[in-house]
Amino acid sequence: MITPTDSTASLAIDTKSIESLKQSAKQNSPESLKAAAQQFEALFVNMMLKSMRDATPQEGLFDNQQTKMYQSMLDQQLGQNMASRGIGLADVLIRQLSINQGSDDGTNGSGGVQTGLSDMVRTDLLQSMAPRTVKPSPRTAEEAGAAITSSSSSRPAHVKAFQEKLTSHAEEASRTTGIPAEFMLGQAALESGWGKRMIRTTDGTNSHNLFGIKATASWKGKTVDAVTTEYVDGVPQKRVEKFRAYDSYADSFRDYANLLRNNPRYEKVIANASDVEGFAKGLQRAGYATDPNYAAKLTNIIKTNFSS
Template sequence: MAAPAVYHDFSGTAQLRAQARSDQQGATREVARQFESIFIQIMLKSMRDTLPQGGLFDSDQMTMYQEMFDQQVSLDMSRNGGIGLAAIVERQLGGAPTSDASTDGSEMDQEADLPVRHSPADPFAPPGKQSPSLGAEEIALRALLRKADAAATPVRDRVEALAPGAVSASGAPAAKRHWRPAGMTEFIDAVRDHAARAARALNVSENLLIAQAALETGWGKKVIRHADGGSSFNLFGIKADQRWQGDRVARQTVEYRNGIARREMANFRSYGSLGEAFSDYVQFLQANGRYSDALQHRGRDEYFARGLQAAGYATDPAYADKILGIKARLDRADAERASTTLALKKTPQASLL
C-alpha cells in the first residue's frame, strides 16, 4: 500500500494500521521511512535556525509555511532514496535481515570509532542513567547521525560565508563569527587551550573555568549573539558598563532580586574570539577590587568559586554550587579517560590482537 505523498494527509495512519495486519514487513519499512522523514525535517529546521532572524518578511505566517514546506521536502526525500537512515531503522525493528557488511567490520562500524560491545558508560550521565552496551546497529545509527551533522556543517558555513557581511571588520570569516558548538565535547575541545592559559594566570584548574563558561552559556549553545547571528564569544556573562570601550550586544537576562528571578535587559561585552573572551575575563577579575578575596584562594577551586559568588559576580544563589558540580563531572571524566589510557598502555600487545 502506497504511503501518502502529502505530509498532511492524515489518512496515512489508518492505512498504515491496516497494512500492519496484512503486510507486517511492508508496514515496518514504511515506519522506518517516516522516521527518516522526521529526522530530515529536524535537520532542515536546525539549518534554518542558524540563519539570522528578524528580517523584513519574517512573521508567524512565514514560519508556519516554511515548516510545512520542510515537512513536505522531508517526506519527498525519504520516499526517493533518503539518506540511508530508514534501512538501519528497519533492521532495528526487525523488518529486514542484517547485511553481511554490518557484521564483519563494515565501514559504518569503523567510522563509529567505538567497540561493538561493552562501550564505556557515559561519564556525564546522572547516576543510574549510564548507557547500556551498544550493539552494532546502535553504533551504526549513531555514526550516521554524526555523519549527517558533519555533512550539514560545511553547507551552513558556506551559506554564512556567502551572506552579506560574511567577513567581519577584523577580517574574520563568518564561519568563525557564527561559532555554534554542536555539543558538550565540541565545546570543551574549542575552549580547552584558552581555559588552560587563563587558569594558569588565575592559579585555578582549567576545568573550573570550563565549568563556569559551560554554566554561563549552556555548553556554548546559548552564547549571546548579535542581530546577524554572529557570536559575541562572551563566555562569562560579563556586562558592558561605561568603562567598556569595545563592542557590545543587548540581551534579556535573568537576575535574582531578593531571591526572586526577574527578566531584565542588559548590555554585554562582545569579543572577536574565544581567546579574547578568556583574556578579558582574567583582566576583569584582576582589575576589580571586589574580587580580591576570591583571588586569594591559594589554588583552591572551591574557595575561588565561592569567593566570586560572595563578591556578587552572579545573582544566582546557587552559582558556585552549580560551577563546582559541573567541574566535578569534568574531573571524573578526565580521571576515567586517564585510567583507560593507562590500562591500555599496560595491556600487552598480544592480548589486543
C-alpha cells in the first residue's frame, strides 16, 4: 500500500510529492483524501495571495520579471505552509468527499443524483470562509449620546464644546422623532455655524434658533428679523426674513422635533432617519432649505464630526 505524503509539509514545487499524491488518490483511502483536500486548501490560499499581490503597486527599483518569479514561488510555499495549519476549507471538503465515497451509485442517499455540495456542507464551507463580524445591538438615545461624547476626544475644540452644550437636548429630540442625535447636532452646526452665527435681535439678544426655522403665519411665539441667503433658480439672493425666537436651546430642539414630526412634508425624512445621506437628501427634497448643496454640506458635517 502506498503511503500518501504530507504535501503541505513539502516544497510546493516538488513534483515527486505531487506524483505521490496522484498515486495515493487512486487507492481512495482516507489518508489520500485528507492529502488531496489539504493540497486544494493550499491552492486556494495561493490564489488569495496572488490576488493580493496583483492589487499591490509594484513599481520599486528591484521589481522585474525575475523577482516576480521568485515572489510567486515564495507565495506558493507560504500558501502550502498556511494550509498545513488549516483554515477550515480542507475539513469541509473531507466531510463532503467522504459522503460521496459512501455512495458508489452517484446518488445523495435519497434517490436523486448528487451534482454538487450538500446544503449542509455548502453552509459549513461558506461559514468557514466568511469573515467574523459582530452585529451591533440597537442603541438607546442615552447610549448614542454617550457614544458621541466618548468618541469626541480627538475632535477640534469647537466641535467638542458644541457637543457638550447641546447633546442632552439632541437626545431628548431624538426620543421624540427617532432621528439620531448626531444628525440633529450636525444640522444645528450647519445652520448656526457651530453656534457662531446665531440669529440675534437688534439689541443683541440670542434667539436660540439653531435650525434656522422661519416664523410663518401659524407661529404664535417670539420672532426676530434677520438677513438670510435664499436661492432662486440656483442664484443666491439676500433677503430679510422673519425667524422664530426661543427662550433656550432646549426649546429650539423641541420645536425642531415638533416641526419634523407633525409636518407631512417631512414624513419621508423621519422614515429615512437611519441613514445619513437619506436623512440629508430627504430634508432637501422636502424643501427645508433652498441651497442646492444643502444635502452634501449636511452629510459632510455629520460624517466628519459626529460619526462614532
